[in-house]
């Protein structure tokens with residue numbers, strides 16, 4: 001869960017009652033003139049009652065006040081400016097509340113009442129995501145993700161070619177012969193991945209070899225298919241493609257006998273490097289989400305690979321993967 005528990009500083013609200021006293025020889029702190037009739041004393045300073053003003057609305061404060069730094073406020077004005085509002089229901093946040101990766105703040109109860117987007121993890125509601133819906137495959141997707149999702153099959157091919165090019169730029173060369181991409185829903189991903197399926201899987205790479213003969217000469221040929229989830233925006237598909245293309249590279253260039261942690265950590269690392277090379281807010285957030293993933297294989301593997309290889313040439317990791325099976 002990529003959300004933080006926060007305690008609102010509502011608890012710091014001071015409600016103090018100023019004293020109204022009868023005239024003595026005091027100077028009003030506000031207007032700097034002598035006070036000949038009633039005055040009020042606040043924390044050792046004196047004011048004409050009509051000169052003890054709220055820093056927010058500039059009107060006289062009668063009765064209790066709240067203080068922040070050296071400023072005084074009506075308690076209601078204080079509440080208005082210093083208390084955060086819930087991004088789901090717009091009511092004031094008091095006590096414990098949550099903040100997600102995107103900076104949205106909300107009451108804890110909304111986590112029970114609302115579902116979260118299976119793609120971006122935002123809480124699905126009118127104010128934050130403009131609503132959302134549940135797809136036939138069971139995924140809850142917010143409207144921000146749905147509205148920006150990839151629509152046509154040719155766009156998926158375009159993204160695959162783009163990623164192959166970009167990864168080559170980062171130093172990862174993939175043999176693209178018989179490589180294809182198929183967008184699927186969660187049900188399709190489930191049947192492609194079989195026993196390897198889990199609900200946080202976003203893509204899957206299947207390599208099958210077939211044999212045949214041409215003019216009496218036998219040959220075996222490999223077909224590589226990358227399955228990616230549909231109905232989500234391009235940058236999420238790109239992150240998944242970078243991961244899956246690294247699986248293809250591992251298959252083509254190593255014995256592919258690394259531990260799951262080294263394998264998935266390295267695939268995540270390629271995705272992480274790609275996302276870092278993209279100057280985009282969402283890309284940055286996805287890499288943050290990957291880094292904070294508590295899964296020991298994916299998040300844990302990524303953190304270990306970063307620790308060992310970040311700042312080095314990619315070829316060092318690639319050579320390591322050819323010779324080693326674990327981190």
Ligand SMILES: [Zn+2]
Pocket residue numbers: 028029030031032033047048051
């Ligand atoms: Zn005054």
Ligand SMILES: [Zn+2]
Pocket residue numbers: 054055056057058059073074077
């Ligand atoms: Zn006020």
Ligand SMILES: [Zn+2]
Pocket residue numbers: 086087088089090091106107110
């Ligand atoms: Zn709320």
Ligand SMILES: [Zn+2]
Pocket residue numbers: 117118119120121122141142143144145146
């Ligand atoms: Zn979403």
Ligand SMILES: [Zn+2]
Pocket residue numbers: 243247264267
């Ligand atoms: Zn993987």
